[in-house]
Amino acid sequence: MELFRCMRLCLCLALAASCFHSSWFLAAGEPVNFDDLRALQALKMAWGGGTDMWVGPDPCVDRWEGVICKGNRVISLYLVSRDLNGIIPPEIGGLSALQNLDISFNDNLRGALPDELGSLTNLFYLSLQKCSFKGEIPSSLGKLVNLTFLALNNNMLEGSIPPSLGALTHLKWFDVAYNRLSGPLPVSTNNRERMGLDTWPVIEHYHLNDNLFSGPIPPELGKAPKCIHMLLEVNKFTGPIPGTFGNLSALEILNVHYNELTGPIPSSLNKIITNGTRGLLQIRVSNNRLTGTVPVFSALTKLEYVDFSNNSFDSQIFPSWLNASASRIQTIRFEHANLTGPLPADILAYPALQGLYLKNNSIDGALTIPVTVGRKLRYVALQNNKIVTILATDRTAAKNVEILLQGNPLCTDPNSIVKPDPKLCNATQPAMEKQWVSPLLNVNNCGNQFCDPGLVLNPLQCRCSRPLVVTLEVRAPTFTHINDLSLWDSLLNQTLTSLKNLTQHENPPLQFEDEQLWIHDASFNGSLLRVEVNMYFFPLVGESMDRVTADFITRSFTLQKVKYYPPFKPELVKAIQNSEEPLSTASSGLSRIAIIGIAVGAASLLLLVGFLVSLACVMKGRVKKERELNPFGKWDNMKGGAVPRLKGANYFSFDDMKRLTNNFSEDNLLGEGGYGKVYKGIQAGTGAMVAVKRAQEGSKQGATEFKNEIELLSRAHHCNLVGLVGFCCEKEEQMLVYEYMPNGTLTEALRGRKAGIEPLDWDRRLLIALGAARGLAYLHDNADPPILHRDVKSPNILLDKKLNAKVADFGLSVLVPNEGTYSFKPTIKGTMGYLDPEYYMTSVMSPKSDVYSFGVVLLEILTGKPPVSSGGHIVREVRSQIDRSGMEGVREMLDPALADTPQDELETFLTIALSCVEDTSLERPSMHEVMQKLEVLVGPKAQIMPGGGKSTDLPKGYDPGRRAPPLSVTDVFSDDFEPASGQFSQGSTSSQRSGFNYSGGFAPFPVQPK
Structure with a gap:
């Protein structure tokens, strides 16, 4: 009887505590907008474990992670790399005040994109990168007329781009790369809506690469005066390169390689005359079916990378107009391009040149090695040409250069007067380095210190912690010498500068130190010669980075706020990997309501624990002998x-x-x-x-x-x-x-x-x-x-x-x-x-x-x-x-x-x-x-x-x-x-x-x- 009375008293106390907590919350102030609350509750149910940190009845008052409010309205939702699992429910359309939505890098987010995304008409940023979304791009996204940034890349989207997206007249960034999109590109002249990719007056980035787009490249895309990057590579485009691209006065990168393009390269590209720091920096047209000869691009004086390889060009001599970019050009590729005649005598002296790739042509005469070879030159690939001799006043001038000459008469003719160094004719030599690894991995700066499983040693601080790993993809690097430490020092400094500048605009400002960033490694990825860079972000204190700082870093990258300069263009995030365990939460995140609720709950819990302990003591003796007699006697305790x-x-x-x-x-x-x-x-x-x-x-x-x-x-x-x-x-x-x-x-x-x-x-x-x-x-x-x-x-x-x-x-x-x-x-x-x-x-x-x-x-x-x-x-x-x-x-x-x-x-x-x-x-x-x-x-x-x-x-x-x-x-x-x-x-x-x-x-x- 006494035990029953004690139990009844504990239950009454717990009920009173619960009622007190509820009444306090109702008196605390204006609750979050009901539509916003209902939408977030639907997201929480749909997305599972990634929203486990959404605790408390009010997303704004209780500061749900990744949810940013203004007044009682939700204006931003940032849940990058949070292990979200499920589909985007249609209830997301209830977040009518939302301005920023970024749920990128959640591989388990799947299903079709709901039409209700089109109800978020206040959106400026929409980032759904690298998830597992399927189906077509909803035409309802054309209602997001305030949108400036739209990233749907690295999913499994199919079908064609809806013409209705042409209504996004404020759009600057459009990235749908790495999907399964197909069909012709919509433009205002080929659909009844009179809208398409050419009705974006301020567009700066067309990122359409690595899809299944077909048909001709629309000439209407040449009506984008602010376009900086035109990335159309790895598709099934046919027909010519539009001559209207010569009107893209701000264009820096033109990538159309790995398509089925035909006809000559338009000479109108020479009209993209450089001004200020901008101008055409890269032309990549390799692996098509282009014919004719390469035009004279003498006005393009700021070129850093050209690739005209593997086409069906007419016979032509090596383009002397490249000398106009001699002070800047880093990589020249004319493989299998029907080049004839001798090479310019001074080409190996170009000061910025790193790689010269000219194999499988008919280049003849001599290879001249000047007295002063370009200090950055590392690779000269001339296999399978007709070179008969090497002219060099000092052969040691090119001692740091890898020169490949196998398949030339110089190497194959037994009567050749000049006997080259055997390594120049060694067919097994690589054409370029493929990977760079931080020298801090090879030099033990921290003695014999090791970390427990799951932790990584920060070689800059000699401290073990769980880093946030960001993998950058540089889709069009200009360099070929990847083992250049100064290159990665430059990237490190540019990243630190960008992040430190951005922290000052946070409210409150965040602290970010140099020792928190380590560039771990970089490598060329496949035949497309894109570069992947792994960047480790370590916590300033403790084992795990606080969630506020982690969200700031991931948001800065996914929304392209970290700015780089050539040769890291265009820079995009390919992967974001959080720590194995949940990141710690900033200590300032508890509201007054939450603190009172915790206190009341703790008092109730103490009473209940006391009751349960007394009950356990009574029962323990009764079952002890039974469990000792049964080899599975403790199984129930193991649940x-x-x-x-x-x-x-x-x-x-x-x-x-x-x-x-x-x-x-x-x-x-x-x-x-x-x-x-x-x-x-x-x-x-x-x-x-x-x-x-x-x-x-x-x-x-x-x-x-x-x-x-x-x-x-x-x-x-x-x-x-x-x-x-x-x-x-x-x-x-x-x-x-x-x-x-x-x-x-x-x-x-x-x-x-x-x-x-x-x-x-x-x-x-x-x-x-x-x-x-x-x-x-x-x-x-x-x-x-x-x-x-x-x-x-x-x-x-x-x-x-x-x-x-x-x-x-x-x-x-x-x-x-x-x-x-x-x-x-x-x-x-x-x-x-x-x-x-x-x-x-x-x-x-x-x-x-x-x-x-x-x-x-x-x-x-x-x-x-x-x-x-x-x-x-x-x-x-x-x-x-x-x-x-x-x-x-x-x-x-x-x-x-x-x-x-x-x-x-x-x-x-x-x-x-x-x-x-x-x-x-x-x-x-x-x-x-x-x-x-x-x-x-x-x-x-x-x-x-x-x-x-x-x-x-x-x-x-x-x-x-x-x-x-x-x-x-x-x-x-x-x-x-x-x-x-x-x-x-x-x-x-x-x-x-x-x-x-x-x-x-x-x-x-x-x-x-x-």
């Missing part, structure tokens, strides 16, 4: 649901685990991750090794996942599935015992991060792919009931001592509820980069979702690259390369270890992989069909696998008719395992941030220890 239903897994006591691991000795530690630690265990008597995965408190894998692995692996027995030996759930512990996999993960093997493993050759990669496919096919077709893995990825494919593949980590796996019925709606889980896009859209999981993930793994096997990198998603990258250059384009992405792989096998493997990653499940094969196709490709090589042969000659343990008997410890290690010796290498900062995802636990294999 894992019902007791697991086992088929053969062994139960180990806590004392057993201590004996196996030598009392969890650090000498036995193999590695650790989000789940906990992995120890090597040795069986007494047999000497067989096991791997013990021990959860730590607060690990990423909960009791549900722990139970999943026990149940599923205890019933699934196959030589291509990692074997579960047993488990322990005693003394509040969660431990799993697996067979030991000495060669780690497929990820480590592909990236070269596993000591002692040579780069995987083609045959071994095929066998690994087939082994993993067999394991997954068994789960789908022969397990009883069938099993969906739900987290297929290269870190979950383990390699035994013979490099045979075994699928691991069943923490997210589920049983198919009814035989033959696969579709159901679980909570969306998995690993970024491997998730089925159809699963994203519908929340419906099926075996074809595992097939999609496996297809991504196959592309990793082919390229050696992670599924998501600064280059984008591997599926999109491969498809883009195929669209542009066919199989030759894919060969550029191959892992270098596969350079000599037979073409027909590569094409077959690629066909299998791409069939797995089709957008819809109906278009994908089953895992059994994938396995059969791989078996045909592998052929006789399969005989070296366990069990070998084809699907009709199944490996030992693969029994479609009955379940395999339970495995004992002796069974597991009878053939394949033996005690190992040797040391595991010390982990490094680079391996700690290598992109491995251990969500749902991590598998029992040697990983880099802390």
Whole structure:
């Protein structure tokens, strides 16, 4: 009776506290506009975890992160790289006062863009960059007549550009690059609306590259007097380059390369006469079908980059008019351009010239090396010409220049009088450097300091923290010498200057110091010679950057407020990666209401805790003996649901685990991750090794996942599935015992991060792919009931001592509820980069979702690259390369270890992989069909696998008719395992941030220890 009275009193106090909090809020002031509140609540429901920081009843008073208010109206919404997941709901149209909307770099935002975006008529900025939006651009965006900035790039948008966008007469920035847009460009003369891309009087940026646009380039685009960048490359445009482009008096960059353009280059471009600091800086027309000769562009005196390569020009001498830009030009490309005659004697003396690329022409005569070679010159590529001699008064003048002359008479004629340096005729030399890495990576400025996993060492401060990583893409760099430290010092200083100037306009002003920015590395990306730069922004204090500063940095980049100058033009953000853990919130963000609410809530909580503690004391003695008698006695406390239903897994006591691991000795530690630690265990008597995965408190894998692995692996027995030996759930512990996999993960093997493993050759990669496919096919077709893995990825494919593949980590796996019925709606889980896009859209999981993930793994096997990198998603990258250059384009992405792989096998493997990653499940094969196709490709090589042969000659343990008997410890290690010796290498900062995802636990294999 006393206990009941105490409970009733506590409930009354809690109710009174709640009523007090509500009444205080209602009296505090004018609430947020109802339409705004309803719209934000709809966004919160639609977008999931990215809006977890939206706490409190009033977005303005409670200062919801990323939400900026003026009065009681929401005027800005900045949620860049916040892991938003879902679609844009139509309720967003209720934010009628919104002026700025930026939800860029949320890869899980998907679906079609709603027509209701057209209701946001006060918008000035709309940035939806690098998400996963599909469908067409809504014509309703034409109602946003105040818009000055529109960025829809790096999505999966399709269809044509609606002519209605021509009504955006204030638009300055238009970026739809890297989509699947098609059809002709709309202009005022080809549609009944009399609107199009030519009815933007103040437009400065046309960024239309990397799409499927077709038809002629409209001459009407020449009516943009303020246009600075005309980026039309990598499309399917036909016809001539419009002569009207000569009217673009402010034009700096003209990119039309990689199209199907014909006819001559218009001489009217010579009218773009330079004035002040502006003028035409770049002309890129390569890889078209242009004819005639290159006009004389003698008036273009500020050119920095020209590329006329790979066209069908008439025979012509090297253009002497380039001498007018001699003081500024950095790169000259005339490859396969039908050039004849000798080179100008002074061309290697141009002071700014870095690269001269003239291979596959008919240039003859002598190559003159002047006494004073340009101090920036690094590359002269003259392969396959007709040069017969070198004229040089001092050959050491070009000692820092890489000169390539193979295929010239100078190198091929045995009677040549001049005997050049053999390295000039060495066909294996590279044509240019591809990557620059900060020298601070190679010089240890901080002694022997190392960081914990997830943290990065700031070499400028010698402090470990979680940086914000911004990847810049320079779509049209003028330089070719990437290992020029002064280049990156300039970029660093320009970025710091821009950000410091911008901080003064924040309210209140922000503090940003030089030591917070480090340019980590830069590299040329593919045949288009774009440059990617990784910039690390470290917090000024603490482990994580406060959210206010992080939002300021991301907003400055996505809205193009950070200004650069050539050679970094045009600069665009390609990726933004936040820290692994949520960024800290600024301490000043709590309102008075929130503080009072917290105080009242804390008082109520203390009363309730007191009651619960007393109740727990009463119950503790009653159940203690029951739990000690039951090996699952503590299962309910672990909140894992019902007791697991086992088929053969062994139960180990806590004392057993201590004996196996030598009392969890650090000498036995193999590695650790989000789940906990992995120890090597040795069986007494047999000497067989096991791997013990021990959860730590607060690990990423909960009791549900722990139970999943026990149940599923205890019933699934196959030589291509990692074997579960047993488990322990005693003394509040969660431990799993697996067979030991000495060669780690497929990820480590592909990236070269596993000591002692040579780069995987083609045959071994095929066998690994087939082994993993067999394991997954068994789960789908022969397990009883069938099993969906739900987290297929290269870190979950383990390699035994013979490099045979075994699928691991069943923490997210589920049983198919009814035989033959696969579709159901679980909570969306998995690993970024491997998730089925159809699963994203519908929340419906099926075996074809595992097939999609496996297809991504196959592309990793082919390229050696992670599924998501600064280059984008591997599926999109491969498809883009195929669209542009066919199989030759894919060969550029191959892992270098596969350079000599037979073409027909590569094409077959690629066909299998791409069939797995089709957008819809109906278009994908089953895992059994994938396995059969791989078996045909592998052929006789399969005989070296366990069990070998084809699907009709199944490996030992693969029994479609009955379940395999339970495995004992002796069974597991009878053939394949033996005690190992040797040391595991010390982990490094680079391996700690290598992109491995251990969500749902991590598998029992040697990983880099802390």
